[in-house]
Amino acid sequence: MTEPLILAVEDEPRNAALLEAILKRAGYRLHVAEELDAARAWLADGSPDLVLLDRHLPDGDGLDLIPLIRQSPRLAAVPILLVSASVLPQDVEAAMAAGCDGFLPKPVRVKPLVDEVRRLLDEVDAKLAD
């Protein structure tokens, strides 16, 4: 079995590098998209096991990607974890209402990130096992 594949949508190169460093060490594969358009293009035939989403992207709000994922039969069940610096309660509410499965505020800590990713992936596995 290959390592789970994670799509990270993150425009800030350093933050993308951080996600990569943390998650690779935890045993995941990572694909980084710096813009919404790039993410959409990749999702056309890419099949991630989980999506890490940022909100403030050069070409729009990261939440705009959610409908695309949820409406595609192939991707609908992929867990989406929002990692954002927008941490106000109304921001979090908006994210959850849009269909995110989890939320981590920036700055992210190593362990909570890895734990949350693992939890979300385990949930999917449990569902599949049912």
Add this chain to the structure above:
Amino acid sequence: MTFDALLTIALDVAFFAIFGFALLDYLRHRDRVRLVILLVFGSLTIVLAAAPVRAILPALGGIVAFLTLPALLAEPVLVLWLASFVRHIPRPALLASAAAFIGVTGGVIALAATNAIGSGGAGAAAERSPAVVAIVLALLAYFLVLEAAASISFALAARSRAGASRTRLATAALATGLFGAALVIILAAGVVFPQGSDAMAAVNIVIRVVALLSAVGYLAAFAPPRTLRKLSQQGIVYDFVRDLNLLPADAPVAQIWELLIKAARHASGASRVEVVLEGDTPAVGPDGRRVSFPFNSERWPEGRLEMDLPANFLFAEDDVELIGLLVDRAARSAEREAFVSEREKLIDELQAASAAKSDFLAAMSHELRTPLNAIIGFSELLAEGDGEEADPSTVRSYADHIHGSGLHLLELVNDVLDLARVEAGRLDLKPIQFPLHELVRQTASTMQPLADQKEQRLSLNLAEVNLEADPSRVRQIVLNLLSNAVKFTGPGGEIRVSVEQGPRDDVVITVTDTGHGIPATDLERIFEAFQQADPGDMKTRHEGTGLGLALTRQLVEAHHGRISVVSEVGVGSTFTVRLPLRRPIEVTEAPPVLPAGQASVLVIEDDPAAQELLRVHLEGAGYGVVATASGRQALAWLTRIRPDAVILDIMLPDLDGWEILQRLKANPATRSVPVMVVSIVDDRELGLALGAIDYLVKPVSRELLLEAIGRLTFTTKVRTRTVTVLVIDADRDALGRYRHALEPEGFRVIAALDGASGRQRAVDEKPDLILLDALLPDGDGFELTAELRRDPATATIPIWVTAPGGLAPDLKAQLNGNVQGVLVRGDDALSSLRGWLETGSRPGHGPVTRNPATA
């Protein structure tokens, strides 16, 4: 007694009562209007009194009869005089009416004497000789014309006014018309009906009724009783208060002023009524007077209602009181209104500020978390430091990320500080001249690696432009725009940066990208520091580039520039920054002190080098010079100081020279200051047409400049006082000739027989012109000329050199620039000198000959 007789007596008594009232009214006020009214009534009273007086005191009958005719005939002249108080009637017309009065009176008396006709023209019916018919026709014409003229004058005056005074003047017009008609009827009746007939008796009654009515009309018009005034005033106050109460609660203060003006216009009928909140108002015309009612308000300390009343206006003290009342009421209402609306505005502002603060904190939290994310994350990985992290190159790259994010964080904090500084108005700009294209090139090169990373093409199109600004801030502006362009443009995109000279002494920097673009709805907001309406609205916030654009705009505006953006979603954005090439000149209020004892010149010239050159030339020639690069500054100064001359450039950064010239010449206070244009713009005709006294096209030599300015300051003096000419000549005969030629023309001639005393007199007397003999007993005129030019006290006095037979070219060259001209002795010489003195220009010489009549 018949009923007719009783009625006649009753009417007469009523009329006498009115006359008595007018008399008392005049005695109480003693003004010209009331005097003339009294005279009008007086003339009619005499006419009406004739019969009763004759009946009661037959002894006085002769005098009364003698006075009746002139009294009756004087009435229309007096009414016309009265009309001249409310509306301008040409003096010749008034004089002609008086002459007509004398002519007609004389004619009737002469006719009466020859035909032994009784009193009054009406008796003419008895004997209709051609002379009688002629005099009756003349009387008809006399009354018709004068009463009609007076009545029309009143009517026209009424038309141009409002409110009570309109009604009053209309009443006067009606009264005059009625009376005129009555006179015409009585004359016509005299001709048609026989004396003593019933018809004539009826006419007499009618006449008395009409006279009474018009008397009441005049009284109501010109000396209305207090009750009548009060009635009209109460109406005005009532309307005003009602209108005030009808104003909506949030009505702007201007509406209150409008109501006040309307009410005051009604109350006064003034030709001009306006509310002035601050500053001076232009002087009132020659035939009016200005009445001013201060608001007595702390909010508008200078606020006042001003009205221009034509001279001899029908304006009483209680009208003044009334308008004072209206002004007071309006000012209090306006104060309350302004207070309420300001409080509401303040509340709105506070709410907006509070919302902005929340937005700002939310956005700051977001902005700070982004670099902190990398700093905390990578440092955590380093601290855990197992396995892979032990690899030196990985450690190095983690450390780089932490360092880079730290720098980013620092940048953010600095931006916040800058923004706070700008908003507090404490940003210190250190403007210098620098090549903008170089700065942009360097800044772009620092962004090149990032662009390369994203495979973006970065192209520059830079015109060479020198800018006066703070280079570190301009770099910040360019860097912000460029880094945004790189950030918001996808891989393979293109970014173009251009610098070009703008059309209005400014520079245009554009940064164009092929990025995602900005939706039209957000274009307005992107320059605001997190001022979005809804802090939770990501769609509007995600374009926010932190503080960068807000700060950029503030920096641009601190340089008196502008920033704008054009964008299309999916196509790209173009940011355009316009900065003035030169730092705008601060206009200071306090004018410089003009040097005393010297002719002074105000130089308006923006090119520092040209300004300096003019200053050197002028100061070298003994002028006091004040200079500014700003037209606005110059105009501000010229309201306070009065230089002897102004030198004006045309191409100026703030106002162009044409406009300055027009404004100077349009303002009575500055009109007389002579203005000489010195510019590279060669449009002499326009300059002279706009009122310049002279026009020199750059480059201007020192000699040309001094000659022109010498002529200019000289002609200024010619118009204002006696011109003194100092003649330095050893030849007493020559002296006599000059005196003979110049003194009858109003010039004052003083003399010196040698160079030394001539120089002393020049210093002591400060003549307006020196006539200097080229050949003096104690040295030649050239030396003296040079000495006079060196001494600041005499440096600006124009000098003419006189020589017996003209000067050799080399001698002329020696004098060049130091003297106004050379006079070759002879009759022509004197007349050309006179011509020069009168016109202020040198006939047939120099670049300029012009007639001062057009100056």
